[in-house]
Amino acid sequence: AAAAARLCSGAGGEAEAADGDGAMLRHLARKLRASGPVTVAEYMREALTNPGQGYYTRRGGVGESGDFITSPEISQVFGELIGIWCISEWMAMGKPNTFQLVELGPGRGTLTDDILRVFKQLASVLSKCDVSVHLVEVSPKLSEIQAVMLTGGKVQPNPEDKSAYMKGVSKTGIPIFWYRDIQDVPPGYSFYLAHEFFDALPIHKFQRTEKGWREVLVDIDPEVPDQLRFVLSPSRTPATQNFIQPEETRDHVEVCPEAGVIVQRLASRIEKDGGAALVADYGHDGTKTDTFRGFRNHKLHDVLSAPGTADLTADVDFSYLRKMAQGRTATLGPIKQREFLKNMGIDLRLQVLLQNSGDTATRDQLLQSYDMLMNPEKMGDCFHFFALLPHHRLVHPDKKDKPESKSPLPPVAGFNELLLK
Numbered sequence: 516a517a518a519a520a521r522l523c524s525g526a527g528g529e530a531e532a533a534d535g536d537g538a539m540l541r542h543l544a545r546k547l548r549a550s551g552p553v554t555v556a557e558y559m560r561e562a563l564t565n566p567g568q569g570y571y572t573r574r575g576g577v578g579e580s581g582d583f584i585t586s587p588e589i590s591q592v593f594g595e596l597i598g599i600w601c602i603s604e605w606m607a608m609g610k611p612n613t614f615q616l617v618e619l620g621p622g623r624g625t626l627t628d629d630i631l632r633v634f635k636q637l638a639s640v641l642s643k644c645d646v647s648v649h650l651v652e653v654s655p656k657l658s659e660i661q662a663v664m665l666t667g668g669k670v671q672p673n674p675e676d677k678s679a680y681m682k683g684v685s686k687t688g689i690p691i692f693w694y695r696d697i698q699d700v701p702p703g704y705s706f707y708l709a710h711e712f713f714d715a716l717p718i719h720k721f722q723r724t725e726k727g728w729r730e731v732l733v734d735i736d737p738e739v740p741d742q743l744r745f746v747l748s749p750s751r752t753p754a755t756q757n758f759i760q761p762e763e764t765r766d767h768v769e770v771c772p773e774a775g776v777i778v779q780r781l782a783s784r785i786e787k788d789g790g791a792a793l794v795a796d797y798g799h800d801g802t803k804t805d806t807f808r809g810f811r812n813h814k815l816h817d818v819l820s821a822p823g824t825a826d827l828t829a830d831v832d833f834s835y836l837r838k839m840a841q842g843r844t845a846t847l848g849p850i851k852q853r854e855f856l857k858n859m860g861i862d863l864r865l866q867v868l869l870q871n872s873g874d875t876a877t878r879d880q881l882l883q884s885y886d887m888l889m890n891p892e893k894m895g896d897c898f899h900f901f902a903l904l905p906h907h908r909l910v911h912p913d914k915k916d917k918p919e920s921k922s923p924l925p926p927v928a929g930f931n932e933l934l935l936k
C-alpha cells in the first residue's frame with residue numbers, strides 16, 4: 516500500500532501547515548471567546564463529529580485517497596480472518612440459530628464486506644443460522660459509502676419498523692441496519708467489532724503539577740488571532756476528580772470515558788444475551804502518556820491547527836477498557852496484531868492466495884500488504900486485539916463441582932491457534 520497507516524504514536528511524516536476552509540476554527544474561536552476554554556474531549560468531539568463541520572461528518576478520511584489507511588483497507592485477508600473468528604466463536608458457543616454482526620465505526624464498510632464474503636463461502640456451515648448486520652455510524656457521508664459498498668446503494672432511509680436510520684440488504688442477501696448509537700441496536704446474541712473505533716473517541720488529558728492534577732484545556736491564543744493553544748485548568752475539574760486514580764504514577768494521563776461507557780454497554784449485552792466483542796486498535800496497557808495525534812493526507816498534523824480537516828486520535832488504553840468491563844465478562848488480550856493474525860492462519864491464507872494468483876503484480880501486492888499488517892516495525896506490533904467473552908466461554912460454570920464430567924472448552928481462536936473442525 517502506498518499510503519501510510521496511522522502507525523504507533525510518533526511515526527509518520529512532518530507536521531503540515533494548515534490550510535483549507537476555516538469554518539470549524541471560526542466556530543470554535545467564537546465559542547471559546549464567549550465561554551472560555553473547553554476540555555480536549557469537547558474539542559475532539561467538535562472537530563471529529565460536529566454534525567455540520569466535523570471531520571468524519573464531512574470528509575470521512577479512511578482509505579488510500581483519504582488521510583489514513585487501515586488494516587481492512589490494506590488487505591482482504593484481514594477481514595476474512597475476522598469473519599472466520601466470528602464463525603469459530605459461534606461454533607464454540609454451540610451454534611445458536613441466530614446472530615447479529617455489529618460493527619462500530621465501519622469506515623468505508625470494507626471489513627464487514629470481507630466478512631460477509633466469508634459467510635457466503637461458508638454458507639453450508641451457517642445454513643441454519645439467521646444472520647443480520649448492524650452498523651453503528653454517526654457520519655452521514657461514511658454511511659453512504661458503506662451503503663454503496665455493501666448493498667450497491669439500494670437502501671431505505673428511516674425504516675418504520677426499526678430504530679435504525681437506514682436499512683438495506685447486502686449483495687449476499689443479508690439484512691443490514693444503520694444506527695447512530697449502540698443503544699439503538701436490538702438486543703440479542705451478537706458479535707461486536709470495533710476496528711480503529713475507540714481511538715477516535717474523545718479523550719480527556721491530565722497533567723500532574725506541583726499543585727496537584729490539572730486538566731489540559733483548549734483555548735484561543737490571545738496573541739495570535741484564530742490560533743488555538745493548550746492551557747491548564749486553574750484548579751481541579753470534575754474530570755480530574757473522577758478519572759485520576761489515587762495510585763497513578765504517570766505525570767500525564769489520557770482517559771476516554773466514552774470508550775468506558777461503550778465497553779460497559781457491550782459487557783452488559785454480552786453477559787445478558789451472549790456473543791463476544793473484538794476490539795482491534797493501537798494502544799497500550801495503561802503505561803503511555805501523551806498519544807494525542809492528528810493525521811492529514813497520511814502525515815502527522817498539529818492537533819490544534821485547522822480542526823475538522825484532520826483526523827484526531829489517541830492510543831486506546833486497554834487496561835481502562837478491561838476495568839470498565841467490570842467483571843461482567845471475561846477479557847482476553849491485548850495481543851499483538853501479528854500474533855493474532857498468525858494464530859488465525861494468515862500464513863496459510865497467504866500461500867493459497869499466492870498460488871491462485873497468476874501475475875507478479877498481484878503477488879507483489881499480496882506480499883506487501885502482508886508485510887504491512889505483520890511486520891513489527893509497521894502494524895504488526897503496535898496494533899492489538901482485545902476481546903470480551905462470556906465467563907462460561909472460558910470456564911465451565913460448574914467446573915469446580917464436577918471437573919471430569921465436561922469436555923474441555925475449545926480455545927478462543929486468535930488468542931490461541933485456530934482449530935476448526
Ligand code: SAH
Binds near residue numbers: 571586652
Ligand atoms: N473501522 C474503520 C474506520 C475507522 S475510522 C476502519 O478501520 O477502516 C472511525 C470510524 O468511526 C468512522 O467510521 C467514524 O465515522 C466512526 N465514528 C467516530 N466517532 C463515532 C461515534 N461517536 N459513534 C459512531 N461512530 C463513530
